[in-house]
Amino acid sequence: MDFAFTEDQLAIRKAILDLCSQFSEDYWLQKDRDASFPDEFYRTLADAGWLGIATPEEFGGSGLGITEAAIMMQAIAESGAGMTGASSVHMQVFSLQPVNLFGTQEQKQAILPPVAEGKDRVCFAVTEPNTGLNTTELKTRAEKREGGYLVNGEKLWISTAQVANKMLLLARTTPLADVKRKTDGLSLFYTDLDREKIEVRLIHKMGRHAVDSNMLFIEDLWIPDEHRIGEEGNGFKQILHGLNPERVLIAAEAIGIGRAALDRAAKYARERIVFNRPIGQNQGIQHPLAKC
């Protein structure tokens, strides 16, 4: 199997690195210090069409796949933007695959182009305080009513909810006691992040301050039937089409950060003079760098 990049893939990498070179270390440091979302970076990627890299062409994207998206995300992280830059656009790039695969033509037409253009910002609301990775136990309920669902519950660690206007939400529509398999009875919705019905509370964390993480308290949120993606009760299987590629992107981003760190360490080893010579002349410095 040939793992080499194609010319087109190399061109993506170069284009992203060129674009990211506009955003200096000082830019990222300032964003982190101010805990403010990197709007300029986000806008630049959106205007150049990169947010839609994996969105089908008929919905305003480039129609490329997970490999190209991973190359792009790796280059963003490697440029020095790190996890801050990558996670500011991460959700837009692949989390809407369930909409792409299971949404109706009308839903796709309404949802995908504004996300690819950077007009709509999406957060992804799955994790809950008491369930963690055990997603099938999630407690947020979407109770069926005529014409829609009434939603109540809590979500935890929801990234970008301070700046998002849309939300991809996983909630239980059939109680766990009434389903055959634990994975049944969850449903997926793409809806407005209505701040009258959802309190978004910032979580103070130890890093990545520019991209917010939040608790969501959802009280009597009304979601019309048209905002449900795919069949009722099938949400768990659908969401895996977003979560699985997301894991690939995160791995690629982590390698990008590793490359940025190695580059900095090698540069420092060349510049730092101790005992009248660069520290990089010592094997104790050279060997671990070479290993990395």
Ligand SMILES: Cc1cc2nc3c(=O)[nH]c(=O)nc-3n(C[C@H](O)[C@H](O)[C@H](O)COP(=O)(O)OP(=O)(O)OC[C@H]3O[C@@H](n4cnc5c(N)ncnc54)[C@H](O)[C@@H]3O)c2cc1C
């Ligand atoms: C900065 C940040 C941003 C996030 N953004 C989002 C977001 O936007 N949207 C969203 O929905 N979620 C988000 N998350 C949540 C993230 O996806 C969860 O943290 C993750 O799903 C794990 O849940 P947990 O932290 O409760 O871990 P837990 O479920 O408590 O697990 C803790 C550890 O135990 C391990 N473990 C658990 N059960 C088992 C088992 N049976 N066997 C072996 N090991 C096990 C896990 O692998 C993990 O290492 C974010 C989290 C962070 C920290």
